[in-house]
Amino acid sequence: MSSSENSRKESDRHNPKSSLISLISRPEIGPIGVMILLFGMLGYFSIPASETTWNPFAGEGFNALGIRNNLRVISQLGIIALGAGLLIIAGEFDLSIGSMIGFAGACMAMTLRWGFSIVLPYISFDGGTHLEFYTLLHIPNVTPTLAIFITLCFTLTFGWVQGFIIVRSGLPSFIVTLGGLFFLRGLTEVSLRSFNHRPDQAKGATTVTEIPDIKNIINLPGYGEMEREAAKYLPETDLISIVKNLPSDVIAKISERLEYTAQRVAEAKTDLLIAKGVKPLEKALENAIASDNEFMIKTIQEKIENFKIDPVIPKSITEVDIARAYIDTIGSARPIADFFGGNILETIFDWLYFPIDWNVNNFGNQFAPGLYSCVMIWVILSLVCYIVLSKTQVGNWIYSTGGNLSAAQANGVPTNKVKISLFMFSAFCATLFATCQVFEVNTSDAAKGNLKELEAIAAAVIGGIVMTGGFGTVLGIIVGAFIFGLAKEAFFYIPGIDGSFYRVFLGFVIIASALLNENIRKRIMGNI
Amino acid sequence: MTVPNSNPLIETKELVKKFGSFTALNGVSLKVYPGEVHALLGDNGAGKSTLIKALSGVHQPTSGKILVEGKETKFNSPRDASEVGIGTVYQDLALNSLTSVTRNFFLGRELKFGNGPFGILKMKKMHNIAIEEMAKIGIKIEDPEQPVGTMSGGQRQTLAIARAIYFGAKVLILDEPTSALGQKQQMEVLKTIKKVQQLGNIAIILITHNEIHARLIADRYTFISLGEVIGSGSSKDLEGDDIRRLMAGGAEVGDLAKELA
Structure with missing residues (x-):
């Protein structure tokens, strides 16, 4: 054996990569590329047809309302994709997410609407054999916190049961879920259906409506708790007396803002009137040019x-306007409902309207009040998941449970507990999704969340999660949700294209990403 | 390299294991000393696997005793065995190819800040320990973040051995560590075993089919056939022909040569 052969070690075959190479060979780089492409598409195609300048932020997809709506779709999907993705990393998957959303939403809406009771059924023989119910506990007025807690009790139990069946029986999670x-x-x-028999509900309907707008219940000084809209339409004398009690600097601030809005609305109206007046003339001018009537052309041009x-x-x-604007600024008296269903970054969006003069709709009013709360919940959940998956012991357990189950067990990892907890986590994510939805729209429908489980899995796969488990990152799941949500929205902003093309596009992206993921996985698995 | 004066680290006395009417082990006695490689040789189905499973707590013996450092011990689970310092490196190595060296090294026993499974990992410290421990038995790892799947078979074996030693193995049971490896990597693993032997305080039980490998590093041999010990001795006492004969379960290779002729 010559010395040159001797000095070469096995470790020399693993070339340390430069930071740039290791950056571009990260598994998330493909999905991030697709995401940037979609941003570009959304920007480019959403430019109005008449515009000739290339300005990606002029399109409708990137105005304040577009950002608000797109981010809502993306973050809702992102929340459940985190649950689905972590579970896939641990080697299992959950098809019940969509139904869990529907169930959680209905459970929450029903408790908010009709209260919560625990009843014991028993057979009564008085006046013929029939079923009677004994009410053990009845809470007529359920607070948002209690509604969320009750719903979580149910959904987490369902998650636990599914996980328990899967780890104990060894059945594929596909069948059980x-x-x-x-x-x-x-x-x-x-x-x-069985609850909808009250006189105030359509019998047999699978929806819950007429839940009060809980997040907009405010505590108006001197009037107690009431809905914001009801407060705004109090008798005008009452409203004026409210203004009388306000400090003068608050009044000055509100009236400055209102004057600005009134000015903007007036300008928009003027523009509208001009357009309305000029349009028929322009049409007449076209006709005149077509008929070559020089005299007519001249008069119309003039x-x-x-x-x-x-x-x-x-x-x-007026003072009534000031009072109504003041009522809008009062914070919610139900912070939990507002946390899930309200808006965030309201001050920034306000500032973008006044004084920045963006975020204005066609009628001169503020366009978007802020971002939906679910964006914040998605961000918080993503951060927590990122820390748990890549920085904690549990993260290592999740990876090893999915990567090599027997190895994990041999090293004392409680793989069954890991799996059951992740089934419960995916149920938790579905509940979060439903909570945001219920408090946003104040209704619930049995069809809510239909097919969401597949969307969540698709987003996870696009983000670089390998279906066989053991591989993937939270950043990938986030990017996957971005791609899925953007595609879903972007295609609707492209004029002249059927919106359903987004499905064609996503089908392509899913298969391409799955191929890419498999390739990366094989490269890492090496010769095993 | 025999250490005649020291006491055996692990000893079995008349170990019997029956599976229903089938006798897998029929009174096996064995002594393994620290700093020694004890080769356990025998044909397929001889009972080697049953013996190491009894030693590592997977099976409970029907009768007989297991003594660890002179004290009689009973294992109800693999956990019990690893707590008294018996580390078993199975053929599949119990590694997750998709994650890094460090994450595998500390799998299930991660170092972390704070209590509970949500403790934040002490990544830096774990990287350093993983590199150090593997260097002790002769493999230098450049990048502790490298996925195990990209390592060679020999490196993986080293990782599994280093891990067992770091987590307190006094008796290291290696189940066919050289099978399914290329020639060069087999040598690498043997070198690793030699390094562990030189540490001096660890007893190694090496299960192998390969007589050449056994001759290269073993200090003592025990041959098993049909659940019984059919021969044992130190490397000085045994000749190559003896080993070959005993490995084949006592049959004369000469007889085989005649039969084949």
Whole structure:
């Protein structure tokens, strides 16, 4: 053996990579590329047809309302994709997420609407044999916190049961959670129908409506708790007396803002009137040019040039307006409902309207009030998941449970507990999704969350999660949710393209990402 | 390298294991000393696997005793065995190819800040320990973040051995460590075993089929056939032909040569 052969070690074959190479060979790089491509598409294609300048932020997809709506879709998907993704990393998957969303939403809405009771059924023989119910406990007015807690008790139990069956029986999670999918959806519909027999609900409907707008209940000084809308339409004398009690600097601030809005609205109205007046003239001009009537062309051109309209006078600000604007600024008296269903970053979006002069709709009003709360919940959940998966002991357990189950067991990892906890976590994510939805829209429907389980799995796969387990990152899941949500929205902003093309596109992306993931996995698995 | 004056680290006395009517082990006695490689040789189905499973707590013996450092011990689970310092490196090595060297090294026994499974990992410290421990038995790892799947078979074996030693193995049971490896990597693993032997305080039980490998590193041999010890001795006492004969379960290779002729 020559010395040169001797000095070469096995470790020399593993070339340390430069930081740039290791950055671009990260598994998330492909999905991030697709995400940037989609951003570009959304920007480019959403430019109005008449515009000739290339400005990606001029499109409708990137105005304030577009950002608000897109981020809502993305973050809702992101929340359940985290649950689905972590479970796939541990080698199992959950098809019951969508039904769990429907179930959790219905459970929460029903407790908010009708209260919560525990009843014992028994057979009564008085006046013929029939079933009677003994009420053990009845809570008529359920607070949002209690509703969330009750719902979590149910959903986490379902998650635990599914996980328990899977780890104890060794059945594939596909079958067990498929059972869960049908079971939960059916249970939701059955319970909604059986509860909807009150005179105030359509019998047999699978929806819950007329839940008060809980997140907008405010504590108006001197009037107690009431809904914001009801407060705004108090008798005008009451409203004026509210203003009288306000400090003068608050009044000055509110009236400055209202004057700005009134000015913007007036300008928008003027523009609208001009457009309305000029449009018929322009049409006539076209006709005149077509018929080559020089005299007509000249007169119409003159008319257009001299077209004038009196600018709309801004609406004057009354004390009632100030009172209503003040009511809008009062914080919610139900912080938990507001946390899940309210808006975030309201100050920033306010600032973007006044004084930045963006975030304005066609009628001169503020366009988007802020981002949906579910964005914040997604961000918090992602951070927690990131820390847990890559920085804690549990993270290592999750990876090893999915990567090599027998190795994990041989090293004392409680793999069954890991799996059951992750089934419960995916149920928890579905509950979060439903909570945000219920408190946003104040209704619930048995069909909510339909097919969401597949969307969540798709987002996870696009983000680089390998279906066989053991491989993937939280950053990947986040990017996957971005891609899925953006594609879903972006195609609707492209004029002249059928919106359903987003499914064609996603189908392609899913298969491409799965191939890519498999390739990366094989490269890492080496010769095993 | 025999250490005649020291006491055996692990000893079995008349170990019997029956599976129903089948006798897998029929009174096996064995002494393994610290700093020694004890080769356990025998044909397929001879009872080697049953013996090491009894020693590592997977099976409970029907009768007979296991003594660890002179004290009689009973194992109800693999955990019990690893707590008294018996580390078993199975053929599949119990490694997760998809994660890094460090994550595998500390799998299930991670170092962390705070209590409970949500404790934050002490990644830096674990990286350093993993590199150090593997260097002690002769493999230098450049990148502790490297996925185990990209390592060679020999490196993986070293990782599994280093892990067992670091977590307090006094008796190291190696189940066919050289099978399914290339020639060069087999040598690498043998070198690793030699290094462990030189540490001096660890008793190694080496299960192998390969007589050449056994001759290269073993200090003492025990031959098992049909659940019984059919021969044992130190490397000085035994000749190559003896080993070959005993490995084949006592049959004369000469007889085989005649039969084949």
